[in-house]
Amino acid sequence: MSKRVAYFVTCIIDALFPDIGEAALDVLERQAVQVEFPEAQTCCGQPAFNAGFQEESRKVAEHFLDVFKGYDAIVTPSGSCAAMVRHYYPELFKAHPRRDEALDIAAKTFEFTQFLVDELGVTDVGAAMSKPTRAAIHDSCHGLREMHIDRQPRALLSHVKHLTLTELAGHDQCCGFGGLFAIKMGEISSAMLKDKMLNINAADADIIITGDASCMMHMNGGLSRNQSKKRVVHIAEVLAGRI
Amino acid sequence: METNPKNFMSSVVIALQDIQLQTALDRGTTRGVNGRIAAMGETTDANVLRRQGRLARERALNALPDLLEQLERNVVANGGQVLWARDGDEANQLILDLCKQHNVQRVSKGKSMATEETKLNHALEAHGIEVNESDLGEYIVQLAGDTPSHIVFPTLHKTKEATAQLLHDKLGMPMTDQPEEMTRFVRGVMRQKYLEADMGISGVNFAIAETGTIATVENEGNNRLSTGAPRIHVAIMGIEKVIATWEDYAVLVQLLTRSATGQRMSVYNNLMSGPKRASEPDGPELFYLVLMDNGRSGIYETEYAESLACIRCGACLNVCPVYQNIGGHAYGWVYPGPIGSVISPLLLGIEEAPKLPYASSLCGACMAACPVEINIPDMLLKLRRDLVKAGDPTLEWKAGMKLWQRAMQSPRLFLLGVKMAQAGTGVIAGKSGKIKSLPPPLNAWTNSRDFPAFPKESFRERMKKRKANQQASS
Numbered sequence: 001m002s003k004r005v006a007y008f009v010t011c012i013i014d015a016l017f018p019d020i021g022e023a024a025l026d027v028l029e030r031q032a033v034q035v036e037f038p039e040a041q042t043c044c045g046q047p048a049f050n051a052g053f054q055e056e057s058r059k060v061a062e063h064f065l066d067v068f069k070g071y072d073a074i075v076t077p078s079g080s081c082a083a084m085v086r087h088y089y090p091e092l093f094k095a096h097p098r099r100d101e102a103l104d105i106a107a108k109t110f111e112f113t114q115f116l117v118d119e120l121g122v123t124d125v126g127a128a129m130s131k132p133t134r135a136a137i138h139d140s141c142h143g144l145r146e147m148h149i150d151r152q153p154r155a156l157l158s159h160v161k162h163l164t165l166t167e168l169a170g171h172d173q174c175c176g177f178g179g180l181f182a183i184k185m186g187e188i189s190s191a192m193l194k195d196k197m198l199n200i201n202a203a204d205a206d207i208i209i210t211g212d213a214s215c216m217m218h219m220n221g222g223l224s225r226n227q228s229k230k231r232v233v234h235i236a237e238v239l240a241g242r243i
Numbered sequence: 244m245e246t247n248p249k250n251f252m253s254s255v256v257i258a259l260q261d262i263q264l265q266t267a268l269d270r271g272t273t274r275g276v277n278g279r280i281a282a283m284g285e286t287t288d289a290n291v292l293r294r295q296g297r298l299a300r301e302r303a304l305n306a307l308p309d310l311l312e313q314l315e316r317n318v319v320a321n322g323g324q325v326l327w328a329r330d331g332d333e334a335n336q337l338i339l340d341l342c343k344q345h346n347v348q349r350v351s352k353g354k355s356m357a358t359e360e361t362k363l364n365h366a367l368e369a370h371g372i373e374v375n376e377s378d379l380g381e382y383i384v385q386l387a388g389d390t391p392s393h394i395v396f397p398t399l400h401k402t403k404e405a406t407a408q409l410l411h412d413k414l415g416m417p418m419t420d421q422p423e424e425m426t427r428f429v430r431g432v433m434r435q436k437y438l439e440a441d442m443g444i445s446g447v448n449f450a451i452a453e454t455g456t457i458a459t460v461e462n463e464g465n466n467r468l469s470t471g472a473p474r475i476h477v478a479i480m481g482i483e484k485v486i487a488t489w490e491d492y493a494v495l496v497q498l499l500t501r502s503a504t505g506q507r508m509s510v511y512n513n514l515m516s517g518p519k520r521a522s523e524p525d526g527p528e529l530f531y532l533v534l535m536d537n538g539r540s541g542i543y544e545t546e547y548a549e550s551l552a553c554i555r556c557g558a559c560l561n562v563c564p565v566y567q568n569i570g571g572h573a574y575g576w577v578y579p580g581p582i583g584s585v586i587s588p589l590l591l592g593i594e595e596a597p598k599l600p601y602a603s604s605l606c607g608a609c610m611a612a613c614p615v616e617i618n619i620p621d622m623l624l625k626l627r628r629d630l631v632k633a634g635d636p637t638l639e640w641k642a643g644m645k646l647w648q649r650a651m652q653s654p655r656l657f658l659l660g661v662k663m664a665q666a667g668t669g670v671i672a673g674k675s676g677k678i679k680s681l682p683p684p685l686n687a688w689t690n691s692r693d694f695p696a697f698p699k700e701s702f703r704e705r706m707k708k709r710k711a712n713q714q715a716s717s
Contacts (some may be wrong), residue, residue, distance in 0.1 A: 021702035052627030056648040145607035178604025187688030210296040221692030
């Protein structure tokens, strides 16, 4: 019996970056993974959770539990949203009647590159860049520190044709996004982004690759405002051969 | 401006524009991070060492009341005395009483964050007692009428150039940019102060309960001189600093120095077990240990107890991109950086520091650097939850969150919201597809960054077509 795999596209990719959503789905389908897209999905609840609104977050998380019930795996192209489900659902439902359900869903939720490398055992997805490209990785914080995603994207990217991986100084340093942090603490967030852009502009790389669309959006927002030629792309776009 | 956690937002703006501070922060935090990474990297397995450190701290905290009593018994057996202080004022009063009792005119101080909590220097000076900081950094801070901006490097906010200017202006030092020359000059000024002091006051890095020994680490020898030369030594510590055994000390002391200054060992490791004995040629005649609570017992049995495991190495400050940009003073109290954003609200009361729990992007670099694995992001999240429960957010935020929740509980409302955003942002962004300006509070984003317009079709809308295409082709 084949496994039932659900695709959680995340609210931000759904609304703002549908190309990335399709790219990740393409990559999964090329690995002969039958992926379902439960249409009732919305958000994992992280924005409210991080702002301290746990009750509101829990209600949205309950909707997530309803939508993704019964799947063998839930795959999402975001280290941050995966970390929310995997690490914070157990906390959020600690003293809740749906605790066991939350623990079950948490254990079955995987970030996209983690699913490819650790679950499917795939490191070569047969991707190629449209032209020879130098690229450096920005390790998004939640993926890196809560999901321990660091070797998986590197393994996958090492097989992409016409792609040379270079180093980004401060590759594990936060870009300053932090969700509502970027609004609540706008000045600090902007100062952090400035530090990040200094490193990006100094990097010997045409593009920066990351695993979270939110960090990507933040860095690109700063780069375009400052007329930088550098751009940040999502790893799914690279692996789908769309760059 | 009086530093106060309540002024956080305005302090941040000032700090971000201070070019001298930004230079000092870049240099100081980079040095701190690189030193720690190198020193932890040369251990056989840094993560195993951290685990051992964490377990040592847990052993201590789990048995805290017993260990404190054991510590007291052993300090007394060694010929010292133990004084208990409920809060900072009580600690200051106890030390002031000792000064009066022993006719103390001059005090030489080793570095102590506990006395920064109590503002001991001011309390003693108000009674005509001369207090001389003997740690170079603390001395510079005292000379400038300043406060430390870092737990380990008190003058991290000052460039060496600014320090030279201060020493030149206040003490007539010939101008130099060589830290060694500055140190030599200050040493000349300071030597006499140890000899003149009637009392030495020090902090405590660890107190080893099983033998009643207090341990300090330092690099200048000033702590050793301050505690050894005067006739009285008073050590002051927060009650969480007690540990069980020498084995635990062996683990923790190297975690401390490797994480704090990137040293395998500090230059001086002072281990003090009571006053001078009859057979010993020197040392203080009297030894007092002040055990200060000052809010700690209030954390002890809560879900924030983990914060008491902190060994004050400062690694989380150095590695924090927020601290790297705003420095220590903006946090407004003794303990800055990520750990400060946790313990300031806990020790002072959350209403006294309501912005600090939000002063983090939750990137987790602090947790990864912490030598005793303190989960700082988790506690920041819990403090934010407490703030929401206490009614801190504005009505707009509350209403916004409720609205968001409703929309996210319903795919239909979610799509409606997306369609509205598509229409709205499409108009604002125009041809460029980039939004350059949004109304408050979203202008906090667009002041420095573009925001993308929502594309005409969301992923879920595309999925409908994708499915239809797949069905048509199959």
